[in-house]
Amino acid sequence: MERPIKVLIAKVGLDGHDRGAKVIARGLKDQGMEVVYTGLRQTPEKIVRTAIQEDVDVIGISILSGSHMELIPNLLNKIKENGLSNVIVIVGGIIPKEDAQTLIKMGVDAVYPPGSSMKEIADFIRKAVSEKRR
Amino acid sequence: MELLDEALKGKEMAIAKILTLLERGKGLDYLDYLASIGGKAHIIGITGPPGAGKSTLISSLIERYYTTRKVGVLLIEPSSPISFGSFMGNRIRIQRLYPEGRVFIRSLGSRGDLGGISRDSIMMIEVLDGLGFDPIIVETVGAGQIDTDITSIADTNIIVITPASGDDIQMLKAGIMEIGDIYVINKSDLYNSDVFVISLKNVLGSATSRYSLRPEIVKVSAIKGEGVDELIISIEKHWSFIKDNHRENVERRRRKLIELYLRNLISPLIVDTAKKVGLSSIKDAINSSHNVLKDALCHGKIL
Numbered sequence: 001m002e003r004p005i006k007v008l009i010a011k012v013g014l015d016g017h018d019r020g021a022k023v024i025a026r027g028l029k030d031q032g033m034e035v036v037y038t039g040l041r042q043t044p045e046k047i048v049r050t051a052i053q054e055d056v057d058v059i060g061i062s063i064l065s066g067s068h069m070e071l072i073p074n075l076l077n078k079i080k081e082n083g084l085s086n087v088i089v090i091v092g093g094i095i096p097k098e099d100a101q102t103l104i105k106m107g108v109d110a111v112y113p114p115g116s117s118m119k120e121i122a123d124f125i126r127k128a129v130s131e132k133r134r
Numbered sequence: 135m136e137l138l139d140e141a142l143k144g145k146e147m148a149i150a151k152i153l154t155l156l157e158r159g160k161g162l163d164y165l166d167y168l169a170s171i172g173g174k175a176h177i178i179g180i181t182g183p184p185g186a187g188k189s190t191l192i193s194s195l196i197e198r199y200y201t202t203r204k205v206g207v208l209l210i211e212p213s214s215p216i217s218f219g220s221f222m223g224n225r226i227r228i229q230r231l232y233p234e235g236r237v238f239i240r241s242l243g244s245r246g247d248l249g250g251i252s253r254d255s256i257m258m259i260e261v262l263d264g265l266g267f268d269p270i271i272v273e274t275v276g277a278g279q280i281d282t283d284i285t286s287i288a289d290t291n292i293i294v295i296t297p298a299s300g301d302d303i304q305m306l307k308a309g310i311m312e313i314g315d316i317y318v319i320n321k322s323d324l325y326n327s328d329v330f331v332i333s334l335k336n337v338l339g340s341a342t343s344r345y346s347l348r349p350e351i352v353k354v355s356a357i358k359g360e361g362v363d364e365l366i367i368s369i370e371k372h373w374s375f376i377k378d379n380h381r382e383n384v385e386r387r388r389r390k391l392i393e394l395y396l397r398n399l400i401s402p403l404i405v406d407t408a409k410k411v412g413l414s415s416i417k418d419a420i421n422s423s424h425n426v427l428k429d430a431l432c433h434g435k436i437l
Contacts, residue, residue, distance in 0.1 A: 003157035003254075004218060004243070029219035034211075034243050039226040046231050053239055054225075055150040083147065 005033045005129050007058040008051050010042040012075065015065035020114070024060060024092060024121070031122035044075040048082050056087065057129045063093040068103070076107050088128045092116070138164055141265055144204075144235030149265060153240055156257045165257055168264025173384040175206070175268035176373050177259060179288025181250060181310065184276030186294045187320040189227035191356040191365075192271055196228065196237055198366050199269060205237045206267030208255050212275045213243035220244075224273060238267060246401065249283030250274035253394035256287055256387055280309040285344070286390035289383050290372045292365075294318045297325035305337040312341065316350050316368050323355040347375050403430055 009025040011018055018040055025037045036054050038046070051059050059079070063071065072091060079087060091103060092112040100111040110124055140148030141164075155161030178195075180188045192207060199205045209224040220243040228239060244252045251274055262270050274284050285291055293314035298321075305311050317334060319327050334351055343349050350368045354361035376383070407426045411419045 002159060003154070003245075004220075026221055029214060029221040030217050032214075032217040032219045034213075034220045034222060034241075036222045036225055036241050038229075043231075046229075049146075049231060050225065050239075052146050053150055054241060055154045 003034070005058065005125060006054060006056045007033050007035045007060055007125065008038065008047065008054060008056040009035055009060045009062065010038045010047050010050075011040045011062050012042050012044065012047065012071045013063065013065055013067050014041065015063060015067075016040060017064045018062070020064070020092060021060075021062035024062065024118075027118040028060075028122060028125070031118065033122070033125070044071065044078045047075060048078045048084065051079075051084060051087060052082060057132075058088045058090060058125055060090045060092065063091065063095070066094070068093070068095055069099055072103055072108065073106055080107075086132050088125065088132060090121070090125070138167065144265075146234055146238060149238055149261070150240070152261055153258050156261070157242070157254050165260055169260045169388070170264075172260055172264030173381070175259075175263040175270050177263075177287060177289045177383070177387070178269050178271045178369060179274065179284040179291045180271060180294060181274040181277045181281070181284045181291070182294035182318075183278070183299070186276075186296050186299075187356050188273050188276075188294050189224040191292075191294055191318065191320060191354065191362075192224075192273055193228045193230075194356050194359055194362045195271060195366070196232075197230070197359075198362060200232055200237050203269065204235065204267045206259075206262035206265075206270035207237065207239040208258055208262075208270065208272045209239065209241040210250070210252055210255050210273060210275050211241055211243055213245045218243075218245070238262065244275050246398065247283075247394055248281070250277050250281035251283045251287060253391060253398055256391040256394065259287060259387065260391075277310055279307060279311075282309055282313050283390070285313045287387040289376060289380065290315050290369055292316045292318055292369070294320050296321045297327040297330040299330070302333045302337050305334055311337075313344070314349050315343070315345065315347070315372050316352060316365070318361075318365060319351065319353045320356050322353040322361065323358055327353055345376055347372065403427065 007028055009021050011021050025035045028035045038050055088109045090110050091108050095111050103111055109128055112121055137148050137151055141152055152161055152164050182188055196205050211220045211222040213220045222241040225241055242254055247253055259270055291313055319331055331351055338349050352361055352365045352368050354365055407423045411423050413419055
């Protein structure tokens, strides 16, 4: 059996609310993906290191603390510095629309606010991974 | 072979890519080369029921080992029988960021293999071994009573249980309680663990084990870091006892890899045959399924 799509789900920074991240992680498991869940209070360094060792296709960050405009660009830099060129980055949480657009311009592949459907997220991941693998 | 050079230099990205190639059924040349220079590492198996504290224990073992040795860690997680996906939560217990190349941790799904380990995990052991990781710690899927395949791949097999794991009747049962080289009574801070240790001692005292070395029992509280030094002493003692016959263990795990490879090859055919066969007579169903399998094996229909 070949390895399914592999996703890292993490919470970045000081933010104790992990229900959303857990729901997403389990939902993607149900969609047939292998989901490494590293939980709360991750630093961009740790996330990138785990992504390298696990060789994930996708990094999914959940953030509800409001500090996404600090932490996500920092993470994107670390991803670039470490040469993780093929990884897809998805952000979920309370992200205002304008910020979401800015993040996408910076290199985030998709932003999912509360209320997004699991199937929509999974379909996006499948499509993005198959495009990047080519 | 640029990837291999990078991996031999300890670049984690290259190591990770080689492991992924193997997961995709490629990279067998890397595997062969690394296996040819490997076969040296001490493989420590960690098994036990879900929630016994295996990952937390591994975290404390890494803390003790990484300062002087390069530690490889494989975390095998259960794959869903329904979606084939996996929720991999073991890494959450191992939070420290270690210097590059000192501690390499990888999670992988059981992906249809039963018995607590997986085919890919053995290939990954060979790779990490060839790259000089030693010890290599392998955590099985949370084990039931007969998930004992770890015995085929680990040199030192640690069974992690808690003082709430039942009475001596549970300990007398076949399977997982027969395969430990070391028994860790974890969470010993939580319950009255002395009574449990005494029963386990009584049971193991009259048991046979795979090496002529009586299994040891170590009381641990992984989360508090208590008993971990004693456990390390016990692990190293076991390793020095079996080291000289290590070749046999390497051969046994490579044979296990071939066995799991063949099982992977043939099991889809079995599942498919069982799904399609007519059920008006169970006797006929057994006979005709048997013929389907025979036919497939004799006429090269597998592959």
